[in-house]
Amino acid sequence: MKQINGKIALVTGSSRGIGRAIAIKLAGEGAFTYINYCKSGDAARQTLQLITEKGGKGKLSRFDVAHFEEARKAIKAIADEKGRIDILVNNAGMTIDGLFARVKEEHWDTIIGTNLKGTFNCCRAATRQMMKQRWGRIVNMTSVVAESGNAGQVCYSASKAGIVGLTKSLARELASRNITVNAVAPGFIETDMTLSVTEEMRDKIIEEIPLGRVGTPEDVAGVVAFLVSGAADYITGQIIRVNGGIYM
Ligand code: NAP
Numbered sequence: 001m002k003q004i005n006g007k008i009a010l011v012t013g014s015s016r017g018i019g020r021a022i023a024i025k026l027a028g029e030g031a032f033t034y035i036n037y038c039k040s041g042d043a044a045r046q047t048l049q050l051i052t053e054k055g056g057k058g059k060l061s062r063f064d065v066a067h068f069e070e071a072r073k074a075i076k077a078i079a080d081e082k083g084r085i086d087i088l089v090n091n092a093g094m095t096i097d098g099l100f101a102r103v104k105e106e107h108w109d110t111i112i113g114t115n116l117k118g119t120f121n122c123c124r125a126a127t128r129q130m131m132k133q134r135w136g137r138i139v140n141m142t143s144v145v146a147e148s149g150n151a152g153q154v155c156y157s158a159s160k161a162g163i164v165g166l167t168k169s170l171a172r173e174l175a176s177r178n179i180t181v182n183a184v185a186p187g188f189i190e191t192d193m194t195l196s197v198t199e200e201m202r203d204k205i206i207e208e209i210p211l212g213r214v215g216t217p218e219d220v221a222g223v224v225a226f227l228v229s230g231a232a233d234y235i236t237g238q239i240i241r242v243n244g245g246i247y248m
Contacts, residue, residue, distance in 0.1 A: 007086040008032050010061065015035065032058060034060075093115045136180075146164050146185060167237065175237075
């Protein structure tokens with residue numbers, strides 16, 4: 001029996017990386033899955049193809065999560081088209097790394113705008129429908145660095161720590177409507193985002209990971225699928241670490 005058969009899901013930033021793995025997993029578990037992307041149209045179409053090849057169902061939804069009105073309209077269009085929206089995974093994210101002394105004001109604005117405000121924008125739009133239907137599952141993507149901090153990632157880790165606060169407060173507000181809100185905090189996951197890490201740095205990081213390897217997008221996708229399934233009905237306001245033990 002598929003875990004989330006017939007549910008309507010939206011995964012932001014699912015053209016590539018972790019988001020793509022989540023979209024494939026949710027569609028594989030039976031959800032009609034909207035694949036959001038901003039710039040990578042070809043990659044998003046590939047995600048959809050990977051889903052349909054396995055017998056899953058989905059559709060593309062292009063919008064910039066950082067843009068309040070764009071996100072509102074796109075998410076309303078999904079709710080109007082399907083009559084509901086059950087699952088929202090706020091995965092879209094980006095980073096511009098660099099030492100604090102060199103961080104520009106626009107770096108802060110772009111990172112906070114995409115990661116933190118983007119999560120706010122999508123939650124705001126989707127919860128209108130979820131509150132009406134009195135059911136919803138929201139999973140937000142934070143990061144190990146929200147808790148551990150990381151030199152060179154002041155803006156990024158602040159955006160991800162903000163997501164932790166947003167998740168816990170929203171979980172408290174929406175629990176009475178049967179909407180759960182949780183976050184997943186990955187460690188080092190092999191995607192485009194971590195491509196700039198040199199072989200030498202990667203080896204050093206692996207030495208610090210008790211499980212002795214970096215993570216895969218599928219390692220994260222499995223946990224997201226659990227959080228939106230019936231097995232997690234009594235879990236809300238939690239931050240689930242998926243990091244091979246690098247931070248406990
Ligand atoms: P990635 O490979 O760089 O993919 C990022 C995704 O986000 C792409 O699909 C991109 O879509 C989308 N995106 C970026 N800005 C967007 C915007 N304004 N509107 C809509 N979509 C946007 O990154 P990833 O490694 O899979 O990361 C996914 C999430 O996990 C992020 O939130 C990241 O912070 C978090 N995370 C990653 C790691 C890691 O080690 N990789 C660790 C902890 C947390 P387009 O290309 O179409 O614009």
